[in-house]
Amino acid sequence: MKFIGVDLGGTNIKVALVDEKGQIVAERSRPTLLPRPAEAVCDDIAALCAELTADADESIGGIGVGCPGTVDDETGMVLYSNNLDWNNFAMGPYLTQKTGLPVRLVNDANAAALGEVLAGCAKDAQSAVILTLGTGVGGGVVLDGKLLVGYTGAAAEPGHMVICDTPDAPLCTCGRRGCFEVYGSATALIRMTREAAEAHPDSLLGRAQSFTGRTAFDAARAGDAAGQQVVQAYIHNLAVGVANLVSIFFPQVVGLSGGVANEGESLLAPLRKEVDALVYGHAHAKKKTAIVACTLGYRAGVIGAALLARDGKE
Ligand SMILES: [Zn+2]
CATH class of the missing domain: 3.30.420.40 (ATPase, nucleotide binding domain)
Incomplete structure (x- = not known):
């Protein structure tokens, strides 16, 4: 069938x-x-x-x-x-x-x-959190093989979990300041890249003609200090949100999708390291959440x- x-x-x-x-x-x-x-x-x-x-x-x-x-x-x-x-x-x-x-x-x-979860990066896992890093940060949570939909079906909006509640934190489209998506989305990465380019006009970033989610990663790989700072700061933000989700759900797998996830190990290796230091109980955990890129596009x-x-x- x-x-x-x-x-x-x-x-x-x-x-x-x-x-x-x-x-x-x-x-x-x-x-x-x-x-x-x-x-x-x-x-x-x-x-x-x-x-x-x-x-x-x-x-x-x-x-x-x-x-x-x-x-x-x-x-x-x-x-x-x-x-x-x-x-x-x-x-x-x-x-x-x-x-x-x-x-x-x-x-x-x-x-x-x-x-x-059923046919892609978390196939055979019983629990997973999938995050899409795009215009915002979208996501879904699967526990015991079932989607967590919550009361009225509106559960699992990880993008609107606040990770920095200071008066100068960027404003989110939802009306709050400092949501995960104003720090962890592709839009956020591009904003950070543009700000760093303006602050460092002589850097490789500063000489970039246009900005995408790849610009800072490309500059970082070419050894540009401003690019490396942006990538580091972005991955730290992402790690804070991912670590919060791991502390709440302790899924077998966290899968990342969206253009930024195409950076592969340039993103994932430092992210795993940062998340590891932030998750509650990880120092003693025998098994840890795998952080991987999604595979179905x-x-x-x-x-x-x-x-x-x-x-x-x-
Ligand atoms: Zn929000």
């Missing part, structure tokens, strides 16, 4: 036919074309599902949808999605009526986390959503 995973984003709808082991058999995508009514977006999702179903050589067990915002899998409702501008839309029942298939809903970051979301459909409702 095969399953369909949907990754519904503000820009694109990505849909994949996935086997029971989490391997993608076929995939499709089309632009979300917002703003438009939720029903019109779902009609496109149903059409993409029909294309995949027509290609499949066996029956489809169900559809899983990763959706930005707060969703209630129990009732199939998208309660609130800022990105899509949807409120209280009964997406599950609507898609079931269009496709004849059972539908499960999950927050998009949680879908990606589940994909990495942008496909984590469709795979996680499809595997949620595979596992069915309880």
Whole structure:
């Protein structure tokens, strides 16, 4: 039996036919074309599902949808999605009526986390925290093989854990100061890189034409002191947040995704060292959390959503 995973984003709808082991058999995508009514977006999702179903050589067990915002899998409702501008839309029942298939809903970051745990970097682990270092810091927590969704499905927003509550800490989009994501996101790394470039105009960083999440790492590798300072400071910030999460959940694996995670061991080796010194009880711990890079890339979301459909409702 095969399953369909949907990754519904503000820009694109990505849909994949996935086997029971989490391997993608076929995939499709089309632009979300917002703003438009939720029903019109779902009609496109149903059409993409029909294309995949027509290609499949066996029956489809169900559809899983990763959706930005707060969703209630129990009732199939998208309660609130800022990105899509949807409120209280009964997406599950609507898609079931269009496709004849059972539908499960999950927050998009949680879908990606589940994909990495069931078929990616934390495969075979029973517990993991997955962090996406992008515009913000997104994430998902899996404990005993199950997503931690919390009351109303809104749990696991590690990006808004405050790690520095001083009046001069950078302001977060959520209204608080010093959230993990204003220190640990790719956006934060770029801000720090730009500030260091202005402070050290004669450095390699200072002579950079444009700034991305790679600029400081590249400068550091070339021996630039300003670049090395930025990388060190960024990794320290990241370590504080990761260590907090390890102290709370003590997962088997922490997986990092997003462009910054592509730095590989340049990021991971010093991060492990810093986290090790910060985690409560680590001096005596026999087993420690593995900190690794995620492996599924942008496909984590469709795979996680499809595997949620595979596992069915309880
Ligand atoms: Zn925040």
